[in-house]
Amino acid sequence: MARPAAGCCDTMGLLKKGPWTPDEDRKLFAYVQQHGFGNWRTLPEKAGLQRCGKSCRLRWINYLRPDLKRGKFSLQEEHTIIQLHAFLGNRWSAIAAHLPNRTDNEIKNYWNTRIKKRLNRMGIDPTTHKPRSNLLIGTLNHMAQWESARLEAEARLVKDSKRILSPPSNQKSSSNSNNNNKGSRPRTNKSECLDVLKAWQSVVTGMFAISATNNLDPVIFGSNQSSWGAAEDGSIVGEELIFEDDRSKYTVPKLNNSSSMCLRNSMYHWTGPRTGRYMVEGFSDISVHDFDYPIQIEQNHQDL
DNA sequence: AAGTGAACCAACCGCCTTGAA
């Protein structure tokens, strides 16, 4: 095919390239306003521009079009982009079709410079929208250790419970030669395994807290199958963590006897009574999976 | 104040699709 150099109708190298000047913008805008853009190839000459038609078209579509909405993307727009990208992939024009007054170029830039990086920081593959395996493996190893410790502690609890229940009432544990090797700390019905649970909670919430202090987005780890429940006696201590940046507010509720945390469908899910708060605002795209756990989402006051 | 790297974004490049001849 005797086709000119791809991408440009300027075969002689006579046409201007690079940033548009205000004067060029005025000429293009005035011409399109008056005549419309019938044929981009012939438009530059008619409009008195030393540009190729393709360049004019791009300038009009991405910058001069009067219906363009410029400036910061709202949280709602960001949600839409992430969700549509999960379905459509890098089909920017298709995504742009769902975001009135935004250009595909703008969305593409926003994705590549911000959302993509953020997802990466969170250990989520921006292409597949799933947790990255290496992070997952590391996390799973870590979790496996905790799970192992938990099971061990639970086994010890059961064992201790039997021992506590079995002696006659007149025999105190402090006088029991089998039970005095670690001092005479009185037993309570607070199980030892709860220390593991507390530690686990501090690790999990710590992840979020660290993320917050580093001005990063919360990290959501995920896997499947493994599950973890909260203490049954409600003795876990710790406060609900709330932190926020200029756009979002994140809440990590404390675990107690009426709430629990588990892994399912590659996500952590907290369950429990409604607190009026939400888990991780701003990432509903990530949370939208076919799980049957209610996730509280509270709209931020700033956007939406 | 100067230097440096990161972040941002406009614009370009090259390939693909579409529709007319």
Add this chain to the structure above:
DNA sequence: CTTCAAGGCGGTTGGTTCACT
């Protein structure tokens, strides 16, 4: 059916601005 022009699209580049040291 083939060819070709034009428009459309996504990837990439490079200049500018910002933040930090």
